[in-house]
Amino acid sequence: MVRSLKIGQTNLQGNIPNEIYELNELISLDLGGSKFSGSLSDNIRNLNKLRYLNLYRLNLSGPIPDGFYLLTDLHAMFLDGNKFNGSLSNDIENMKNLKYILISGSNLSGPIPDGLYSLSNLEHIMLGGNRFNGSLSDKIRNLNKLTHIDLSNLNLSGPIPDGLCSLTKLEHLYLQGNKFNGILSDDIRNLNMLRLIDLNGSNLSGEIPDGIYSLSQLQKLKLGGSRFIGRLSDNIKNMDSLSELDLSGSNLSGEIPDGLYSLPRLNYLNLKGNNFSGRLSDNIRKLKNKLLELDLSGSSLSGPIPDGLYSLIELQDLKLAGNKFNGSLSDKIRNLNNLHTLDLSNLNLSGEIPDGLYSLIKLQYLYLQGNKFNGRLSDNIKNMNRLLHIDLSGLSLYGSIPDGLYSLTKLRFMYLQGNKFIGSLNDDIKYLDMLQFVDLSGSSLSGEIPDGLYSLIELQELKLGGSRFSGSLSNDIRNLNNLLYLDLSGSSLSGSIPNGLYSLSKLEYLDLMGNKFSGSLSSEIGNMIRLTSLNLSFNQLSGIIPNEIGDLINLRNLEMIENRFEGNIPDLSRLEKLLYMNISSTKHILNASCNDKMLPPYINKNKCFIGPVNKLCNNIINCQYNFIDKSSIGSIVYIYKLKIIIMMIICRDNVNND
Structure with a gap:
């Protein structure tokens, strides 16, 4: 007599064998993590002694059969991660012994049935990630043994019912990603055993109720993405068990209260996208022993960055972007030697980049764009050899690009546009062979484009526009066959367009405007079928415009003015997405048939x-x-x-x- 069957985490596949449904003495059935598929048979009704059922992450589809709801001895069911369709039947009310329901991520839809609210023995209910809709019933108050609720990422609407605040045994409450409206009731103070609340993205409004500050056992509070108003109360100091606080995007205003800095266990603080104003208090240093992540970006904080911030030596992520800080960046930034991410973009910081910054050897993401830093970029940047992203765009840095930059061999993104760099681009750029995005536009770099650049085969975007590069474009550009975006506009490149350029079949954007390219345009341009924008204006290209231009069926923008083309404008009627066209010659008159059918539909004559x-x-x-x-x-x-x-x-x- 088989009472327990466990064949989970195996490679068994196909339908669940009918023989399993004949084991009518089974108390425990665990198939979780196997590769069974098909539908759940109505014959499951035969297993009426089951207390434990695990069908976690199979590939089951179709509706949950009626026979399932006859398993009245069931205490725990794990059906999450399947592909069921249809609704959860009201017959679930028959399963009165259930303590654990896990059906998250299983594609169920329709309203939550009233029968669910009659299961008074429930302790855990996890329905998140389905497609339920309608409102959450006040009858949830009947489930007074609940310790865990996960109704996240459903489509629930309406107010959060008062009955929820009567579930005094609750420890975990996940309601994020719904469409609730109205206020958060002050009665939430009744849930004094709560350790976690996640209401992120739930559209709640009004002020944060005082009752929430009385939840002294709470460890994680996530209210981000709502429409709260008013201030953050100094009573937050009472929540001294908090380790994570997320109030991002919540429209809160006023100063950050001092009580926040007295939370001794705080590891994670996200206040991004609010309307906080005033100065950042030096009392932030009180969080120095625990705080790992701090995001204050997108508010209106002003004044200098306080010295206390530089004492948060455990910080791994620091994001202050988009505030109104001023003054300089202190050399004490070197104290934050555990940083992985530093985002100080779009502040009002000035002065030179301090040497201390270059000692942050664990840094992977550095964003300083949109400040008023000046001076040179130090060769000590070579110490930051774990960098993956660097954005120093729109500063006023000058001098040559230091050799040390070329030793950052893990770089994927390098944005240095809008500075005043001079000199040439070193051939050592070839060592940055993991680069995917490079923007050096609007600088004063000169000389030829180094051969090393053409070896960066992972590049997807290359922007060198508005610089002073000269010489020809090498045929080795064919090596950059992952390029999606190429901007070489406004330089002084000359010679013919190399055939290698036409082999970049993934390219979507090509701008060669304002150079000195000469010679003819090759018919091979027809290979660049993914182009959406092509600008060849203000060059010295000559000869006949190739008919293959008419094959670039994804073009939305075509600009070829101020060249020396002659002859006929080709048939462009297939360019059905073209919105803007500008073609002219400085030396010849171009001919086109008067037949409307020769032109794209959006450029009718x-x-x-x-x-x-x-x-x-x-x-x-x-x-x-x-x-x-x-x-x-x-x-x-x-x-x-x-x-x-x-x-x-x-x-x-x-x-x-x-």
Whole structure:
């Protein structure tokens, strides 16, 4: 006689064997973590002595069968992580011995049935990550033995019922990711055994009730992404068991209360995206022994960064971005030698970058963009050899890029645009072979593009626009075959466009505007089928525009003005996504058929006039397009989504003037 069967965590697959449903003396059935699939058979009704059922993370689909609800001796059921459909039946009320219900992430929908609220022996209920809807019933007060509730990431709406605040044995409450409205009741003070509350993203409003500050056993409080108003009370000091506090995006205002700094166990503090004002108190140093993560970004805190902040020696993540701090960054930043992330972007900090910053050898993410730092970038940056992301854009750094930067071999993102760097880009950039995003635009770098750059085969975005690079573009650019975005605009590059460029079949954005490229445009451009934006304007390209331009069916923007093209504009009728087109030649008149079908649908021309007699063109007559043509005698205005293109047109025919 089999009373217990455990074949979980195996590679068994296919439908659950019918033989299992014949083991009617089973008390415990554990198939969790296996690879069974198909539906749950209604024959499960035969297992009416079951007390424990684990079908966790199988691949079961279809509805939960009616026979399931006849398992009235069941104490614990684990059905989470399946792919059921349909609703949870009200017949669940028959399962009165249930203590544990875990059905999270199983694709169930519809309202939570009233029958669930009659299961007065329930201690754990976990329904999170399904597609339930409707409101949470006040009948939840009947479940007065509950210690854990997880109703997260459902589609529940309406107010949080008063009955919830009568569940005095609750220890864990997860309601995040719903669409509740109304206020959080002050009666939450009744839940004085709570250790965790997560109401993130639940759309609650009003002030944070005083009752919440009386929950002295609470270890984790997450109220982020709601629409609370008012201030954070100094009574938060009573919550001296708190280790995590998330009030991000909650519209709180006023000063950060001193009581917050007296929480001796606080590890994680997220106040991001509020309207806190005033200065950051030096009393923050009181959190020095425990605080690991601090996010105060996106508020209106002002004044200098207090010295007390630099005493938080256990900090791993520090984010102050988007406040109104001023003054300099202290060399005492070296004390924060456990930092992995430092985000001081878009503040008002000035002065030189202190040497102490370069001693943070554990740092992986450094964001200083949008400040007023000046001076040089120190070669000591080589010490920060764990960096993955660095953003120093929009500062006023000058001098050459230090050799030490090229030793940061783990870098994936490097943003240095908008500085005043001079000199050349070192060929040692080849050692940064994990780079995916590089932006050096708007600097004063000069010289040729080093060969080493063409060896960075992981690059997805390369922006060198607005610099002073010269020489030719190497055919080795073909090596950068993961590029999605390439901006070389506004440099002084010359010579022909190398064939290697046309092999970058993943490229979506190409801007070569404002260089000195010459020669013809290759028909190989038709290989760049993913391009959405192409700008070749203000170069010295000549010859005929290749017909293959018409194969770039994903183009939305095409700009080719101020070159030396000649001959016919090709058939562009397949460019159905094109919103903006600008083509002209400084040396020749370009021809295009007057047939509307030759142009993309969003750039229609309705009429082509031959002045002075206003004779309509037919399909035989050609139109001459030239944006800057003083001899033009007619014009057509095209308007699409506020983009206005004025084309000067002359139509000519072979009419005899006898």
